[in-house]
Amino acid sequence: MNTTFPNDKIEEIRDRLHALRHNYFDNMDKHLLNLERVLASRGANVLWSKDNSSLLGYVQDIVEQKSFSRICSDSSIQVNGKLSGCDFIAPSDLENSVDDVDLLVIDADFAVCDSGSLVFIDRKSQKCFNKVKNIMAVVKIDQVITSVADLSLFLSFRNSSKENKLPDNVRIIQSRPQYTPPTTSVYSTEGVPEQHDIGLTVVINLNDIENILSVEDLIPSLYCIKCGRCLDICPVAKANEKDPVSPIDIVKLNTLDSYNRAQHIFKNTTFCGACDDVCPVKVPLTRLMLYEMQASNMSTNVSRPKHLYSLFKKRSSTNKFNNRILKLFFIRRFFGRNKTLAKYYRENSADFFNITYTPPQEDNPNEIFKDSDFE
Numbered sequence: 001m002n003t004t005f006p007n008d009k010i011e012e013i014r015d016r017l018h019a020l021r022h023n024y025f026d027n028m029d030k031h032l033l034n035l036e037r038v039l040a041s042r043g044a045n046v047l048w049s050k051d052n053s054s055l056l057g058y059v060q061d062i063v064e065q066k067s068f069s070r071i072c073s074d075s076s077i078q079v080n081g082k083l084s085g086c087d088f089i090a091p092s093d094l095e096n097s098v099d100d101v102d103l104l105v106i107d108a109d110f111a112v113c114d115s116g117s118l119v120f121i122d123r124k125s126q127k128c129f130n131k132v133k134n135i136m137a138v139v140k141i142d143q144v145i146t147s148v149a150d151l152s153l154f155l156s157f158r159n160s161s162k163e164n165k166l167p168d169n170v171r172i173i174q175s176r177p178q179y180t181p182p183t184t185s186v187y188s189t190e191g192v193p194e195q196h197d198i199g200l201t202v203v204i205n206l207n208d209i210e211n212i213l214s215v216e217d218l219i220p221s222l223y224c225i226k227c228g229r230c231l232d233i234c235p236v237a238k239a240n241e242k243d244p245v246s247p248i249d250i251v252k253l254n255t256l257d258s259y260n261r262a263q264h265i266f267k268n269t270t271f272c273g274a275c276d277d278v279c280p281v282k283v284p285l286t287r288l289m290l291y292e293m294q295a296s297n298m299s300t301n302v303s304r305p306k307h308l309y310s311l312f313k314k315r316s317s318t319n320k321f322n323n324r325i326l327k328l329f330f331i332r333r334f335f336g337r338n339k340t341l342a343k344y345y346r347e348n349s350a351d352f353f354n355i356t357y358t359p360p361q362e363d364n365p366n367e368i369f370k371d372s373d374f375e
Contacts, residue, residue: 018282021223024146031113032204035139038116043176044200051208052077055138058203059083059105062136066141068102074125075107075138091124094131099371109226111202118173118202124367126171134199137173140204140207142222155342157280158225165207173200212252217291221251223281230275230285236268247275251292271331362373 024031036046038202049055050358055077063071063083073079089101106126110119117135120126129135145154155167156271212218231237231246275285 006152013153013157014280014282014298017157017225017280018223020145020150020153021281024144025219025222026239028141031144033140035111035113035116035144036204039202042116043197044116044202047201047203049203049205055203055205056082058201059103059136060112062134063103066102066134070099070101070103071103072101072125073105074123075105076104077138079105079114081136094125094128097131101132102127103134103136105136105138107138108137109143110151110154111144112151113144113146117148117151119151119155120171120173121155121167122169122172126169126243128175129171129198132198133196136201138203138205140205142207142209142224143226157226158240186370191242209252211258218251218288220283221248221285221288223283224252224279225281227279227280231277233274233278234269235272235274236270240268241305246284247289248283251285251288 024197030178047058049058056079059071059077059079062068065197067309069086071079071083071086072089072090072091080088087151089097096103104125106120106123108114108118109121111117112119118139125132145151158167174309203240209222228246230350231244232246234244234247236244237246245327247269250268269289271286276282279285
């Protein structure tokens with residue numbers, strides 16, 4: 001089933017998706033506990049992990065306790081080579097595997113609180129759930145939605161298709177899936193192969209994002225639903241095809257890597273604002289990057305640059321150069337060391353900085369940015 005939305009409704013839907021993400025994170029503790037309760041009521045074993053390291057510990061524990069020998073990982077957590085005495089089956093080989101698999105570790109793209117549904121999109125192993133005895137589904141807390149009634153909206157905009165269609169390859173677990181032994185000779189009275197409930201473990205992964213959760217201004221970065229639109233539209237990512245970095249990754253990675261965050265921002269953005277225009281959940285990506293620049297600028301760490309906004313101002317001022325020779329001279333002088341951005345600036349005739357900056361009100365001393373920041 002494919003559902004499309006008329007263009008004149010897209011902005012209204014983006015506002016709704018933004019509001020849904022905001023409401024989830026405002027009451028995240030309550031929603032996650034409800035998700036745990038619903039999953040447990042359906043027979044799932046629910047665990048909580050702080051990060052990928054503790055998640056890997058759970059995998060090691062279950063493999064050792066149950067003497068599993070054949071493992072498949074369709075997840076960002078790498079288990080290959082970290083578990084002794086196990087055979088590892090690639091997700092692409094699972095469908096054609098003759099033998100069954102003891103454990104499949106797989107990332108869920110969404111989990112739904114009120115229904116306990118686990119949603120998988122374009123996972124290589126999701127068609128083979130009936131060939132595995134046990135599934136460990138990893139649910140990152142920033143990929144949880146509150147109501148199954150909103151799932152079609154999230155699925156439509158999670159799909160990287162620009163037509164906002166439901167993705168073609170979706171698998172939803174709403175109850176415990178069934179396992180069919182591939183070499184079984186046991187049949188039910190109806191003449192069909194005998195099936196067994198799959199052992200289902202759900203790991204709610206905090207995803208090591210406490211640094212983001214602790215700063216209210218950065219929480220909107222977690223609204224991301226991993227649609228890839230900001231990466232597709234980013235001119236720097238296009239200019240740096242060998243190692244592209246998406247705007248949302250700039251925000252998240254730099255927040256977790258505070259030492260290098262300012263340098264990463266300047267290396268990977270022109271502040272053109274295109275990512276703000278296409279984000280389906282309206283993550284304020286440019287504002288978040290500016291926030292991190294400000295945070296670095298205020299740092300007392302002597303190893304960080306103290307003149308971030310001078311470079312910011314220089315980028316903005318390139319728009320004033322109508323003369324091509326002056327423009328090239330300016331680019332070479334200030335961006336000569338950054339080959340990616342220099343190439344982009346030379347080849348792109350559009351404004352390098354088209355974000356409208358509104359100075360803070362005088363009566364609002366708590367405003368993040370001040371006029372002096374841009375001097």
